[in-house]
Amino acid sequence: MRAIDAGLLICHECHQLNPVETDAAHQYCSRCGGQIHARRPNSLVRTWALLLTSAILYIPANLLPIMTVNSLGKGAPATIMGGVLELIHFGMLPIAAVVFIASILVPTFKLVGIALLLYSVQRHQPMSARQRILMYRFIEWIGRWSMLDIFVIAILVALVNFGSLASIEPGLGAAAFASVVILTMLAALTFDPRLIWDNTEPDHD
Amino acid sequence: MTDLPMAKTRPASNWSAIWVLPLIALLIGGWLAWRAYSEAGIEIQVMFESGDGIQAGKTEVIYKGMPVGKVIALTLDRSEARRGVIATLEMNKEVEARLVTGTRFWLVKPSVTLAGVTGLETLVSGNYIAVSPGEGEPSREFTALPEAPPLADDVPGLHLTLKAERLGSLNKDSPVFYKQIQVGRVKSFALAENQSTVEVKVFIQPEYASLVRKHTRFWNASGISVDAGLSGVKVRTESLASIVAGGIAFATPEHRTDSPATDPSIPFRLYEDYEAAQAGIRISLKLHDFEGLEPGRTPVMYKGIQVGHMKTFKVDKDLSGAQVELMLDPRTEDYLVEGTDFWVVRPSISLAGITGLEALVKGNYIAIRPGESGSPPRREFEARAKAPPLDLGAPGLHLVLFSDSLGSMEVGSPILFRQIRVGSVQSFQLSRDDSQVVLGVHIEPEYSHLVNSSTRFWNASGITLKGGLSGVELKSESLQTLLAGGIAFETPDPKAARGEGRVLRFALHADRDDALQPGLQIGIRVADGDGLQPGTLVRYKGLEVGKVENLSLTDDLQAVMLNVRITQAAEQIAREGTRFWVVKPELSLTRAANLGTLVSGQYLEVQPAGQKGARRTEFVALASAPNQAVREEGLRLVLSAPRRGSIKPGVIVSYREVPVGKVVDFELGPTSDRVLIHVLIEPRYAPLVRSGSRFWNASGIGVDAGLFKGVKVRTESLEALLEGGIAFATPNNPEMGGPAQPGQTFALFDEPQEAWMQWAPKIVLQQ
Numbered sequence: 001m002r003a004i005d006a007g008l009l010i011c012h013e014c015h016q017l018n019p020v021e022t023d024a025a026h027q028y029c030s031r032c033g034g035q036i037h038a039r040r041p042n043s044l045v046r047t048w049a050l051l052l053t054s055a056i057l058y059i060p061a062n063l064l065p066i067m068t069v070n071s072l073g074k075g076a077p078a079t080i081m082g083g084v085l086e087l088i089h090f091g092m093l094p095i096a097a098v099v100f101i102a103s104i105l106v107p108t109f110k111l112v113g114i115a116l117l118l119y120s121v122q123r124h125q126p127m128s129a130r131q132r133i134l135m136y137r138f139i140e141w142i143g144r145w146s147m148l149d150i151f152v153i154a155i156l157v158a159l160v161n162f163g164s165l166a167s168i169e170p171g172l173g174a175a176a177f178a179s180v181v182i183l184t185m186l187a188a189l190t191f192d193p194r195l196i197w198d199n200t201e202p203d204h205d
Numbered sequence: 206m207t208d209l210p211m212a213k214t215r216p217a218s219n220w221s222a223i224w225v226l227p228l229i230a231l232l233i234g235g236w237l238a239w240r241a242y243s244e245a246g247i248e249i250q251v252m253f254e255s256g257d258g259i260q261a262g263k264t265e266v267i268y269k270g271m272p273v274g275k276v277i278a279l280t281l282d283r284s285e286a287r288r289g290v291i292a293t294l295e296m297n298k299e300v301e302a303r304l305v306t307g308t309r310f311w312l313v314k315p316s317v318t319l320a321g322v323t324g325l326e327t328l329v330s331g332n333y334i335a336v337s338p339g340e341g342e343p344s345r346e347f348t349a350l351p352e353a354p355p356l357a358d359d360v361p362g363l364h365l366t367l368k369a370e371r372l373g374s375l376n377k378d379s380p381v382f383y384k385q386i387q388v389g390r391v392k393s394f395a396l397a398e399n400q401s402t403v404e405v406k407v408f409i410q411p412e413y414a415s416l417v418r419k420h421t422r423f424w425n426a427s428g429i430s431v432d433a434g435l436s437g438v439k440v441r442t443e444s445l446a447s448i449v450a451g452g453i454a455f456a457t458p459e460h461r462t463d464s465p466a467t468d469p470s471i472p473f474r475l476y477e478d479y480e481a482a483q484a485g486i487r488i489s490l491k492l493h494d495f496e497g498l499e500p501g502r503t504p505v506m507y508k509g510i511q512v513g514h515m516k517t518f519k520v521d522k523d524l525s526g527a528q529v530e531l532m533l534d535p536r537t538e539d540y541l542v543e544g545t546d547f548w549v550v551r552p553s554i555s556l557a558g559i560t561g562l563e564a565l566v567k568g569n570y571i572a573i574r575p576g577e578s579g580s581p582p583r584r585e586f587e588a589r590a591k592a593p594p595l596d597l598g599a600p601g602l603h604l605v606l607f608s609d610s611l612g613s614m615e616v617g618s619p620i621l622f623r624q625i626r627v628g629s630v631q632s633f634q635l636s637r638d639d640s641q642v643v644l645g646v647h648i649e650p651e652y653s654h655l656v657n658s659s660t661r662f663w664n665a666s667g668i669t670l671k672g673g674l675s676g677v678e679l680k681s682e683s684l685q686t687l688l689a690g691g692i693a694f695e696t697p698d699p700k701a702a703r704g705e706g707r708v709l710r711f712a713l714h715a716d717r718d719d720a721l722q723p724g725l726q727i728g729i730r731v732a733d734g735d736g737l738q739p740g741t742l743v744r745y746k747g748l749e750v751g752k753v754e755n756l757s758l759t760d761d762l763q764a765v766m767l768n769v770r771i772t773q774a775a776e777q778i779a780r781e782g783t784r785f786w787v788v789k790p791e792l793s794l795t796r797a798a799n800l801g802t803l804v805s806g807q808y809l810e811v812q813p814a815g816q817k818g819a820r821r822t823e824f825v826a827l828a829s830a831p832n833q834a835v836r837e838e839g840l841r842l843v844l845s846a847p848r849r850g851s852i853k854p855g856v857i858v859s860y861r862e863v864p865v866g867k868v869v870d871f872e873l874g875p876t877s878d879r880v881l882i883h884v885l886i887e888p889r890y891a892p893l894v895r896s897g898s899r900f901w902n903a904s905g906i907g908v909d910a911g912l913f914k915g916v917k918v919r920t921e922s923l924e925a926l927l928e929g930g931i932a933f934a935t936p937n938n939p940e941m942g943g944p945a946q947p948g949q950t951f952a953l954f955d956e957p958q959e960a961w962m963q964w965a966p967k968i969v970l971q972q
Contacts, residue, residue, distance in 0.1 A: 042223065045223060045224075046223040049223040049224045049225075049226050049227050050223065050226060050227075052226075052227035052230070053226040053227040053229070053230035054230070056227060056230035056231050056233075056234045057230050057233065057234065059234055059238075060233070060234060060237045060238075063241070064237065172237070176233075176237075179230075183226070183230075
């Protein structure tokens with residue numbers, strides 16, 4: 001039993017339940033006046049598009065150096081994975097783990113997770129609604145934490161700027177990585193979790 | 206239903222604007238991919254001897270300070286032939302054209318060696334692989350050089366080859382200094398083909414290339430050269446860096462500033478050190494006396510300036526001498542000609558002074574006196590035994606003195622004029638017939654006018670002690686000449702002519718008196734020289750008029766010849782008729798005469814000729830003083846006596862015990878039966894003597910003894926008792942006779958008669 005089956009629509013903003021107005025092209029919330037849809041229009045398509053974009057950008061984000069550490073006139077551009085390897089090389093395994101999780105594992109998980117979610121919603125894959133919503137919640141929750149790298153880079157770039165002695169410059173990879181993070185967050189946002197229940201319906205029907 | 210038009214179905218466009226995003230992302234990704242591809246490096250493989258210091262993914266390839274690639278992988282070479290490490294390098298695309306067979310790779314590591322610190326930047330940045338482009342076919346496989354390649358010859362700048370005996374502490378990249386500024390470096394070094402020298406290739410930076418001239422000298426500036434001697438310690442180093450790293454310095458001799466530019470193809474000689482580089486001219490010198498000489502240390506000095514040093518030293522097989530090699534300053538080149546003298550200077554302390562005092566401190570050295578510029582050049586010389594005399598060409602006056610003996614003279618003994626040093630003895634040697642010593646003398650230019658033909662030189666060495674009973678005369682020119690010897694001179698007539706000839710000749714007299722005696726030399730023959738000696742005076746009326754210079758036996762050995770120099774009134778004395786006699790002390794029972802000579806020594810008395818006679822220089826001395834009375838005024842009488850008794854010249858003739866005359870002389874009579882006594886009566890008393898006068902011998906004591914009259918002792922006077930004497934009496938007026946005639950002879954009685962004593966005539970004396 002879904003809300004839509006009961007002829008109710010939920011407002012995105014204020015979560016007011018509104019009865020379905022079948023004639024109206026656009027229905028607005030009776031309380032806050034926000035536009036309400038039974039399901040977000042083109043949610044799947046948009047999420048796919050954003051997901052694909054972020055997947056494409058994920059490649060340069062990992063291949064291009066995210067920052068260049070200049071020290072005493074010598075600079076070595078470092079990719080995300082290079083930095084992780086370096087940390088491992090220096091024996092700082094916990095930090096390496098944090099960076100790896102935040103910068104590699106989480107984005108990858110997000111990309112794969114959203115893709116799985118979309119696929120299972122679209123193709124009625126045998127994935128329980130419960131599993132899907134758990135995954136969705138986790139993806140949405142974890143999304144903000146994958147900004148860790150960009151956050152660190154931003155702080156470092158601002159802090160470490162001693163002219164030719166030492167400075168840190170962001171690389172193109174950082175932009176790509178930031179885009180990946182933002183796009184996956186948007187993808188998670190554009191995905192309408194109510195679709196999870198829609199697609200499970202036929203299983204119970 | 207079939208006519209129902211079929212609904213034209215059009216697939217609903219489910220195109221969403223959101224798909225622009227993946228497209229943009231694709232575009233961006235594509236662009237990035239294309240860029241990555243277009244910028245992707247070229248993989249090449251470089252084989253290294255070892256992977257030491259190379260890190261995959263880290264070690265960069267740097268060309269001219271620019272990273273052009275990176276090591277991406279490091280693998281062991283598995284082939285049998287080559288055992289090494291293959292580094293896979295990812296090179297930037299833009300260097301693709303340079304990846305040809307001639308391209309060289311080598312690893313730059315920080316290296317701190319004695320030759321210098323290289324690759325210091327790698328301490329910070331890590332080792333890197335340097336690349337130097339070359340030419341050839343494109344290639345992807347290379348073999349790394351074990352070390353940085355030498356500088357290519359086509360680099361702008363001067364590329365020189367130096368030939369050295371030994372490499373020293375030189376190394377690749379050792380600096381090349383000019384005035385302690387690094388202007389280049391050592392490119393490489395190798396043994397020469399003949400394996401006897403080392404060829405060092407040197408690069409001079411283009412801006413300094415003009416400093417290298419044709420006559421430029423290079424020397425090994427490695428390390429410190431400490432040259433310590435008594436004259437001080439000399440420490441020389443090009444720079445602190447060169448102490449550690451070694452290095453080469455060069456300079457162009459000052460006198461070669463006009464040297465033409467060098468031809469880089471002609472190799473330069475690399476000298477052992479600065480000293481060697483300065484020295485240029487090798488000459489060989491034969492030494493007979495090589496005491497205290499030390500190769501490498503013994504300097505060659507010219508007037509106190511070092512112009513070179515002794516390089517090698519080899520004693521002859523027969524040990525009689527040594528052959529040494531001298532390295533002389535190139536500036537001396539024009540003077541290494543025929544006539545150049547070398548000699549060894551060693552300190553010598555003698556009465557003549559201290560010479561070579563500097564050698565006492567510095568050690569013996571070799572002195573050089575350059576020959577005349579323009580003579581034929583020579584490179585082989587023989588050293589002189591001692592310092593050469595001053596060159597006759599030197600300014601000043603050059604004289605030759607002849608002397609009988611050298612005395613305490615030495616080379617360098619001073620020539621004194623009024624005790625001012627005006628010159629020095631330059632040389633001495635025996636004359637050709639060995640009879641005299643010939644001294645070469647130099648008078649300094651400002652004093653040369655003091656010498657002319659009237660100049661007389663004498664040996665001023667030592668002390669002249671002239672002693673006699675009249676006193677001692679001690680003479681020395683100066684304390685210096687007393688010790689060192691010396692020659693003094695005086696020029697009595699400053700306006701006299703200079704004299705003929707280039708080199709004036711003079712006699713060197715024994716002393717000043719000798720030299721300056723103006724007088725006339727005469728010879729006096731004396732029977733014996735007893736008591737006479739050089740220096741015996743010749744006197745006239747108590748004044749010194751001359752001096753005996755020397756005595757010699759006559760040829761017949763019968764007499765002694767006195768060489769006498771008459772210094773006063775020589776014109777009057779050296780004439781016919783002048784008489785000389787020796788004045789000796791006379792001491793007898795009755796008389797002492799010339800007692801002064803007992804103290805002052807004997808002397809010669811001269812009696813100049815009365816009237817001007819002919820000039821004469823040979824005389825015969827009288828045996829005794831000529832009778833002065835001969836020419837005295839008075840009445841001359843002769844007394845005839847049977848014997849002389851104690852009568853002798855000078856004995857008084859008395860009248861009434863008053864001396865009125867004296868005995869002048871006595872002689873045997875012509876028939877030898879009588880003694881004739883010449884008597885001179887003073888003119889005043891001449892009237893006393895009459896023809897009837899009686900003379901008797903008043904000497905002695907008359908003793909008249911009788912029984913009844915006792916003993917009667919009678920004598921004329923005590924004086925007459927001692928000396929003897931003659932008395933006379935003249936009878937009373939009637940019998941006195943006429944006045945005695947000059948030369949009249951009287952008898953001399955032994956004793957007077959009583960009657961004679963009573964005679965008392967009145968005779969008027971002459972007034």
